[in-house]
Amino acid sequence: MLKILFVGAPADAIPNHEKLDFGQAVALTHELELTYRNEQREAAAEFFVIGKDGLDLYKGAFNFGSYDYPNIYHQIKDKATKIRVDKEKQADKLFLLEQIEKLTPEEFKKEETIDRTLINVDKDRISRLKKWQRVTVYSLAVALGAGLLLLGVSHFLQKAQYEEALEEGRSIVSQQEETIETYEYGLLGEEAEFLKSLEAKDELTESQKRILASLYLEKDEFEKAVQIMKDTVYVETLLLKNPQLDKEEKIKKINAFNQLYPTNEARFDLAYYEADYELMMNIPSINMTVERSEMKTYGLLKLGKVEEAKVELNNNNSEELKQKVDLYEVLTAEIKTLETNLADAKKDAKKDDKAIKGLTTELKKKKDELAAL
Secondary structure, three states: OOEEEEEOOOOOOOOOOOOEEHHHHHHHHHHHHHHHHHHOOOEEEEEEEEOOOOOEEEEEEEEEOOOOOOOHHHHHHHHHHHOOOOHHHHHHHHHHHHHHHHHOOHHHOOOOOOOHHHOOOOHHHHOOOOHHHHHHHHOOOHHHHHHHHHHHHHHHOOHHHHHHHHHHHHHHHHHHHHHHHHHHHHHOOOHHHHHHHHHOOOOOOHHHHHHHHHHHHHOOOHHHHHHHHOOHHHHHHHHHHOOOOOHHHHHHHHHHHHHHOOOHHHHHHHHHHOOOHHHHHOOOOOOOOHHHHHHHHHHHHHOOOHHHHHHHHOOOOOHHHHHHHHHHHHHHHHHHHHHHHHHHHHHOOOOOHHHHHHHHHHHHHHHHHHHHO
16 A cells, blocks of 8 residues: 655645555645646645555655646656666566556546646636636647647758748647637637537547536536537536536436436435435445545435445545544434433432433434534
């Protein structure tokens, strides 16, 4: 089992000088990287990958908010793969790469493509975007950006073709600005134009497919969303993760989607929102995302399966749920003590009604607190 130890990380988000499980560290760096991107901040931290024998297998520095990598899994995989090592250390390298694949949840392994030309789009205009819209803007027009870079390198190295390359570069920049303008205005409110620009493309990147599917879901055009993503579970998960929907809207949309494309994941999600935790736990073969792991942890807690909830908590590392688990244990212990004291008081002829009434009131209060968790 690999452990990660951070030094110099933002203390309010990641524990320093504390050995963390590898999967937990991946999730924390992923979340903080996205947060820093959205807030346009940067911070650096050193980290060490520690093997089961206590020896360092890898040492690196992660730059939060830099757009270099979405999390430490991608950084280690990229860097370690390129490092040349002696034959004696080849086994350690292979072990490291094997373990990070094994210990990283699938949702954090997905490759991302970032267009850095959009990272510095006029802040006065981007500030009008919602958080999810800013993230979308930053991920668009990657093909044009890469094309411009490659063209610049290949042509400008040849002085004889300088003027021709310069003219082509101007043309591409103009096209790129037009594309960025279309995306930005679409996200600022002109969804029809944005939707039209994506639908007109012969080929879409994975990021663009997700954006287009999300736009279709907003319009309840479920068939089109599935046609784009070719994965009903993934599309339903987009509904689950949509921060723009409140609970009632989410239930309504997931229900409607499930009528067309029934999945165990939709049944699981709906059971959670309907507080049918017994049903949740009996639905097999669920694609367990971080969100669903949190839902499962809470469901186990509500069923009184505290130890199982603690185990599941390791898969999502939710601080809020950890506090609920801790409070659940405190309340159940207090309730047990009060029940014992109340039973003893009722047997004791010397106890007056006032004392019994006080214990009864306190017991009810604690049970109400437990039910409200």
